[in-house]
Amino acid sequence: MAPTQAMRTIRQQITHRPVVSEWFTTTQHLYNAVVRHFFEVLQAHPGVLDLSEKDALKALERLTHQTKANPNPVMPLSEIAPQVPAMLRRAAIHAALGSARSFQSHLARWRVAKAKAAARGKPFHLRPPVPPRRWNRSVTLYQGMWKCKTKTSIVLKLYDGTSWRWVRFELSAQDIPEGWERGSPQIVRKGKRWWLHTPLTHAMERPKKVETQVRLNPEVRLCSVDLNITHALAVATILDANGTALATTFIHGGKVLHDRRRRQLGRIARNRRKTGIIEAGVQDNQARWEKIRHLDEDTAHRVSRRLVDFAVAHGASLLVFEQLGHFRPQQGSYSKRGNEKRAYWLRGKIFTDARYKAWNQGIVTCRVSPRDTSRRCAQCGALVARYDEAHPVAGYTPGAPLFLCTNPDCRKQGNADRNAAENIGKRLLSRYAT
Numbered sequence: 001m002a003p004t005q006a007m008r009t010i011r012q013q014i015t016h017r018p019v020v021s022e023w024f025t026t027t028q029h030l031y032n033a034v035v036r037h038f039f040e041v042l043q044a045h046p047g048v049l050d051l052s053e054k055d056a057l058k059a060l061e062r063l064t065h066q067t068k069a070n071p072n073p074v075m076p077l078s079e080i081a082p083q084v085p086a087m088l089r090r091a092a093i094h095a096a097l098g099s100a101r102s103f104q105s106h107l108a109r110w111r112v113a114k115a116k117a118a119a120r121g122k123p124f125h126l127r128p129p130v131p132p133r134r135w136n137r138s139v140t141l142y143q144g145m146w147k148c149k150t151k152t153s154i155v156l157k158l159y160d161g162t163s164w165r166w167v168r169f170e171l172s173a174q175d176i177p178e179g180w181e182r183g184s185p186q187i188v189r190k191g192k193r194w195w196l197h198t199p200l201t202h203a204m205e206r207p208k209k210v211e212t213q214v215r216l217n218p219e220v221r222l223c224s225v226d227l228n229i230t231h232a233l234a235v236a237t238i239l240d241a242n243g244t245a246l247a248t249t250f251i252h253g254g255k256v257l258h259d260r261r262r263r264q265l266g267r268i269a270r271n272r273r274k275t276g277i278i279e280a281g282v283q284d285n286q287a288r289w290e291k292i293r294h295l296d297e298d299t300a301h302r303v304s305r306r307l308v309d310f311a312v313a314h315g316a317s318l319l320v321f322e323q324l325g326h327f328r329p330q331q332g333s334y335s336k337r338g339n340e341k342r343a344y345w346l347r348g349k350i351f352t353d354a355r356y357k358a359w360n361q362g363i364v365t366c367r368v369s370p371r372d373t374s375r376r377c378a379q380c381g382a383l384v385a386r387y388d389e390a391h392p393v394a395g396y397t398p399g400a401p402l403f404l405c406t407n408p409d410c411r412k413q414g415n416a417d418r419n420a421a422e423n424i425g426k427r428l429l430s431r432y433a434t
Contacts, residue, residue, distance in 0.1 A: 004206040006360040007199065008180075014187075014194045015170040023158040023165070024187060024194050030081055030159050031092060032135035037080045038064070038096035043131065044075070049101055053094070060093050085157065085164065087144035091184070095137055103131055138186045138197070146185065151175065154196065156187070171196060191290075207364045213317055214432040217241070222318035223311035223363075224425030226373070226417050227350060229343035230254045231401060233303050234350065235417040238314040239425040248418050249310050251303055258339060260295060264288050265338045296346050304353035312361050319358045320428050321351050322370035368427040374398075378422035382407035386416050 016024075041063055042048055048059045062070055064077040077084060084092075106129040117124035141156065148155040148168070155168045176182060176198075183199040207213075213220050218241050226235045234251040268285045278284055311319055324347055355365040375396065377384050384403040386396045393404050403416040412419075 004204060006202040006204050007356070008360060010174050010176065010198050010200060011188075012171040012174055012196045012198070014196055015172075016167075016194065020158070020167060021192070021194065023160045023167070024189070026161050027159045028137075028139050028187070028189070030084070031088060031139045032137055033080055034077065034084055034089065034092040035095045035099070035137060036132075036135045037075070037077060038093050039100055039131070039135075041075050042096060042100040046104075049097070049104060053097070056097055057090065057093055060096075061089075065089070083159075083164065085145065087142040088139075091140040091142050091145075095140065099132060103129060138188045141185050141187065143184070154185075176200065177202075202360070204360075204362060207317065207359075207362050210318060210364055210366050210428070211432050213364070214241070214429060217317075220318065221246070221314060221316045222320055222425050222428065223307070223314070223316040224320040224421045224428070225307055225354075226421040226424060227321065227324065227347040228254055228399075228417060229340065229347070230258055230399060232417055233257070233299070234307060235415070235421045236307055236310050237418060237421040237425060238311075238316055239422065239429070241429070243422075243426045243429055245422055247310075247314055248421070249306075250417075251306055253299070257295065257299055258343065261292055261342060262336070262339045264292050264295075269333070292342065296342060296349065300346060300349040300353050303350050304357055307350075307354050308357040308361060308363065311358065311363055317363055318428070319354060319363050319365045320424055321354075321365070321367050322373060322424055323367040324348070324370060366428065368424055368431070370424075373423040373427065374416060374420045376423055377403075377405040377407065377410060377412055378419045378426060379412045380405060380407050380410040382410060384416075384419070 038060055041060060045059075045063065048056050048063075051059060063074045066073055066076055066078055077089070110126065110128050113126065114124050145157045146154055147166075152171050152173045153168060154171060155166055157164055158167055159165075177200070180200040180202045183201060185196050185198040188195045188197050208217075220241050222239050224237050224239060227233070228235070231254050232250045232252050233254040236249050236251070237245050238247040239245055268288050271285055271288075275284065283289065307319070324344070351365075351367075358365050374386070375383060383406050384396070385393055385406055386398070386400045386403045387393050388397065388400050389402060391397070391400075401416055402413065403419055404413040405411055
C-alpha cells in the first residue's frame with residue numbers, strides 16, 4: 001500500500017501577562033498585512049502560481065524583498081512593514097500562495113459551470129468568487145520565530161509595535177504521542193485567550209478503498225453507526241463480511257443534551273423579547289451562544305472518539321454512516337426549532353470528527369443512503385412496526401425505541417436503533433456484492 005500521513009493537532013493554552021496580549025494582536029495584524037501584500041503581488045503577477053512552491057517563493061522574494069543584489073523590487077514589502085523577520089515573511093508567502101491558488105481554482109470552476117450553462121441555453125445566476133476582503137489568519141511560526149520548546153514552556157518572537165521581542169511563556173502540559181513529528185505551530189486566539197496549536201504528522205500505510213476491502217477481504221469487519229437526536233446519540237454495530245452482527249454499543253446522553261440546549265435557547269428567546277431590536281452586526285446573548293456551541297463541540301468529539309475506539313477494539317477497518325443531509329426542523333417555538341436544527345448539525349459534526357479520527361487509525365469512513373434503514377427488518381427486509389413499550393405493537397412511530405418485524409416467518413424484535421445500524425452496514429455490503 002502507498003504511504004500516507006495521519007494528522008492531528010495538540011492545543012496548549014498560553015499563560016501570559018495582560019500587556020503581552022496586545023503584542024499577540026499586533027503580531028497577528030502585521031502578519032495579515034504581509035499576507036495581504038503577497039496576495040496582491042500574486043494578483044498582479046499570476047504567472048507565479050504556475051511555478052513550484054520553491055520557485056514561487058524565490059520569485060515573490062525577488063518581487064518584494066530589497067537586498068544589495070535586488071535594490072529596487074517591483075512591489076517592495078518595506079512600504080507595508082519595514083521590519084519583518086525572514087521566517088515570518090516566508091510563512092506569509094506560503095499562506096498567500098495557498099489563498100491565491102484556492103481563489104484561482106474556485107474561479108476556474110465557476111467559469112466552467114458558466115460555460116456549461118451557456119452551452120445548454122440555461123440561465124446562470126451563480127455569482128463569481130471574489131478575493132478575500134478581510135484577512136484574519138492565525139500566525140504560523142516557522143523555526144526561527146520560536147525556540148526553547150519544552151512540554152510546559154516556549155519562547156516566542158513577538159512584535160510590540162516598534163520592535164521584535166523574545167518572550168517566554170508557560171503552556172498547559174500535553175505530551176506529544178510517540179512516533180509523531182511536530183510541525184510549525186500557530187498562535188490562535190479564542191475569546192480573550194491565546195493558544196498554541198501544534199500540528200503533528202505520523203507516517204502510515206494508506207488504507208485500501210472501500211470496494212477493495214469489501215470484495216477482496218473475506219475477513220473484513222465494519223462498524224455501522226446510526227445517529228439520533230434523542231435517546232441514544234449513536235448506536236454502533238460491528239458486522240463481518242457476511243453481515244452477522246458481532247457486537248453493539250449504545251452511546252447515551254441525547255435526552256440530557258437536548259434538555260440542556262433547549263434551556264439555553266429558551267433563555268435566549270426570553271432575552272430577545274426583552275431587548276427588542278439590536279444594532280446590526282452585534283451578537284446578542286454571546287455567552288449563551290458560546291455555551292451552546294461548546295456543548296455541541298464537546299459532545300461531537302466525545303461521541304466520535306468512542307465510536308472510533310469501539311471500531312478499533314473490534315478490528316473494524318470501515319466506519320459506515322448514513323447520508324443525512326435533507327432533514328429540516330419542524331414548526332414550533334423558537335427553542336424547539338433551534339434545538340432540533342442544532343441536533344441535525346451535531347450529527348454532521350460527529351461524522352466530520354469521526355472521519356479524521358478514524359483515518360488516523362487506518363479506518364476508512366463512508367456513507368450510504370438512509371432510505372428505509374429504520375423501516376425494514378435487518379434480518380429479512382420486511383417492514384417493521386415501531387412502537388413504545390407502553391403502546392400497542394402496531395403502526396410506525398418515528399423515534400420509538402422498539403420494533404417488531406411484520407413478517408410472520410421472522411417476527412424479529414428488539415431495539416429499533418440497533419436494527420437501523422445493522423441495515424446501514426448491510427447496505428454497504430450489498431453495494432459491492434458480487
